[in-house]
Amino acid sequence: MKEPVLLKRVGKMLDPTSVEEYIKYGGFAALQKAAAMNREDILGELDTALLRGRGGAAYPLGRKWRHLYGNNDTPKYIVCNADEGEPGTFKDKLLLEKDPLSIVEGMLIAAYVFGSNDGYIYIRGEYRHIQAVFNQAVNNALADGYLGDKIIGIDGFNFNIHIVSGGGAYVCGENSALLNSVEGKTGRPRVKPPHLADVGLYLKPTLVNNVESFACVPAVINMGGEAFLQLGTQDGGGTKLICLSGHIKNRGVYEIQLGTPLDEILYSDEYGGGTATGRPIKFCHFGGQSGPIGTSRQITGRRYDYGDFWSNKLTVGSGAIVVMDDSVSVVDYITNVLKFFVHESCGKCTPCRLGTTRLLELLQNFQRHQGRHGDIERLKKMLEHITYLSACGLGQSVSISVNSALVGYRSEFEACIS
Amino acid sequence: MDTRKREERLRIIRQSEAKPENILEILINLQFNSEEGYIDREIAAIVAQELHMAETRVYEIISYYAMLKDKPEAKYVLKICNSTPCHFSRSEEVCLSLKRKLGVPMGETTEDGLFSYHYIPCVGACDMGPVIKIKDTVFGNLSDEKISSLIDDLRSDKIAV
Numbered sequence: 001m002k003e004p005v006l007l008k009r010v011g012k013m014l015d016p017t018s019v020e021e022y023i024k025y026g027g028f029a030a031l032q033k034a035a036a037m038n039r040e041d042i043l044g045e046l047d048t049a050l051l052r053g054r055g056g057a058a059y060p061l062g063r064k065w066r067h068l069y070g071n072n073d074t075p076k077y078i079v080c081n082a083d084e085g086e087p088g089t090f091k092d093k094l095l096l097e098k099d100p101l102s103i104v105e106g107m108l109i110a111a112y113v114f115g116s117n118d119g120y121i122y123i124r125g126e127y128r129h130i131q132a133v134f135n136q137a138v139n140n141a142l143a144d145g146y147l148g149d150k151i152i153g154i155d156g157f158n159f160n161i162h163i164v165s166g167g168g169a170y171v172c173g174e175n176s177a178l179l180n181s182v183e184g185k186t187g188r189p190r191v192k193p194p195h196l197a198d199v200g201l202y203l204k205p206t207l208v209n210n211v212e213s214f215a216c217v218p219a220v221i222n223m224g225g226e227a228f229l230q231l232g233t234q235d236g237g238g239t240k241l242i243c244l245s246g247h248i249k250n251r252g253v254y255e256i257q258l259g260t261p262l263d264e265i266l267y268s269d270e271y272g273g274g275t276a277t278g279r280p281i282k283f284c285h286f287g288g289q290s291g292p293i294g295t296s297r298q299i300t301g302r303r304y305d306y307g308d309f310w311s312n313k314l315t316v317g318s319g320a321i322v323v324m325d326d327s328v329s330v331v332d333y334i335t336n337v338l339k340f341f342v343h344e345s346c347g348k349c350t351p352c353r354l355g356t357t358r359l360l361e362l363l364q365n366f367q368r369h370q371g372r373h374g375d376i377e378r379l380k381k382m383l384e385h386i387t388y389l390s391a392c393g394l395g396q397s398v399s400i401s402v403n404s405a406l407v408g409y410r411s412e413f414e415a416c417i418s
Numbered sequence: 419m420d421t422r423k424r425e426e427r428l429r430i431i432r433q434s435e436a437k438p439e440n441i442l443e444i445l446i447n448l449q450f451n452s453e454e455g456y457i458d459r460e461i462a463a464i465v466a467q468e469l470h471m472a473e474t475r476v477y478e479i480i481s482y483y484a485m486l487k488d489k490p491e492a493k494y495v496l497k498i499c500n501s502t503p504c505h506f507s508r509s510e511e512v513c514l515s516l517k518r519k520l521g522v523p524m525g526e527t528t529e530d531g532l533f534s535y536h537y538i539p540c541v542g543a544c545d546m547g548p549v550i551k552i553k554d555t556v557f558g559n560l561s562d563e564k565i566s567s568l569i570d571d572l573r574s575d576k577i578a579v
Contacts, residue, residue, distance in 0.1 A: 087501030087540035125446065125485045126541050129554045167442050167483025170539065184439035186482040245503035245544035252545045285502065322503050322544075336505050340539055
């Protein structure tokens with residue numbers, strides 16, 4: 001990309017936690033600008049930008065903020081979901097470590113809009129060293145008057161950020177489970193509705209956004225909603241951080257404009273550079289474990305954006321792109337995915353707890369070439385059961401990857417039936 | 419438990435503000451500070467007492483979060499990521515290398531109490547799989563030779579994690 005938006009400061013700042021360095025590269029300009037704006041206008045810019053949630057669900061951020069804005073209960077809490085645990089996803093880590101103050105600025109703009117005094121950032125337990133970096137950034141911001149009382153000299157603009165560590169539970173990335181964990185409970189999801197914007201942290205209205213989403217907010221304010229939209233497509237504005245992993249040559253995090261041709265992402269030297277093994281790409285797994293698998297035919301000619309992906313049964317999700325070459329059996333791959341879900345199912349609801357286990361057992365039969373006649377239909381039935389009866393997104397989305405594998409590579413499953 | 423140890427633990431609990439909301443943070447800090455890398459009965463009892471909660475509630479948290487342990491751990495627990503990006507970047511070979519080098523199967527501790535290894539889900543280092551994570555440090559792009567020298571270096575205290 002010619003002009004990075006989210007990564008413009010990454011690698012340039014001598015000390016990423018330093019307020020002075022952050023300001024030198026354009027930091028806190030958006031906060032100053034926002035503080036001079038009418039709150040409605042800020043929401044208007046976010047609506048125009050069509051910034052979709054970068055954690056995976058792709059819900060328009062402007063709409064989420066409006067929902068909270070319409071609730072008159074106080075206090076309102078601002079929560080940043082930094083529980084990045086989705087396999088194949090490591091982009092939030094980059095922002096947390098290399099440009100933490102951009103996240104702080106995004107949260108500050110939210111605090112200004114909602115009149116919040118308290119913010120929380122829930123950072124996954126595995127990122128312990130990054131918690132220390134973020135803590136330093138928060139302390140520096142506090143010392144320079146960008147957190148604490150009377151922020152940038154405005155009376156009544158008081159905001160603090162509390163850093164909370166996760167404990168190694170993937171399901172805490174689910175927003176309601178995350179809030180339970182912040183409250184010191186076991187991090188199991190709540191039954192929704194009510195929406196967290198109405199009944200969230202300590203049963204008060206709460207905004208929960210992903211790290212990258214918060215980091216996008218200053219960019220929207222700086223350039224204006226329309227310019228941000230233009231960076232992407234009509235289905236979603238802006239740039240997106242993508243994570244290339246698996247058998248791709250140049251593994252890593254890249255910032256791309258939404259709408260970039262997928263072939264360019266996978267094959268150009270600027271990004272993926274083709275496979276490391278020299279073998280052809282067999283499939284890509286998009287957006288994390290709960291995202292769909294795209295066959296080589298399905299991914300050819302795609303543009304990497306929300307609309308083109310959705311209309312081809314793919315999703316952008318978290319931005320993960322796990323690339324597999326033609327040496328990989330799709331049955332082996334999807335069995336490994338299921339192992340992950342079995343491990344991470346929180347156990348609260350039976351369809352997910354037992355359903356994922358039974359699914360794994362069935363898939364392992366396929367893997368051993370001991371599938372029986374009717375097992376594909378059985379598999380489909382179980383998937384339907386888990387999707388419709390599970391209480392949260394974890395169980396509900398298990399079927400997406402398995403179904404996409406079944407649709408794309410049915411013959412490979414049939415070949416495993418003895 | 420001797421007084422010095424108790425004082426140290428109370429200090430860790432109090433640095434986080436001793437209230438039930440902070441239990442996860444407190445337990446993680448206590449575990450990182452413990453010699454054998456786990457929450458023993460005595461630690462759990464102090465936490466329960468200081469946060470005014472039942473010991474069963476403390477164990478509910480310990481048993482729920484994967485990072486928290488209720489049994490002693492080896493000095494170096496080598497955690498091998500086996501989520502899909504790493505699994506298909508030869509993470510199984512990492513296990514075979516470790517088995518050869520350490521002479522114990524997965525999940526068991528070497529006789530000297532120094533090493534054990536097991537699989538864990540994604541650690542967010544998919545750009546350098548296969549990886550081993552030890553405490554806060556990730557070792558990536560591993561090969562049989564690299565694993566062998568990693569173990570030697572840890573054994574001879576040449577590198578610290």
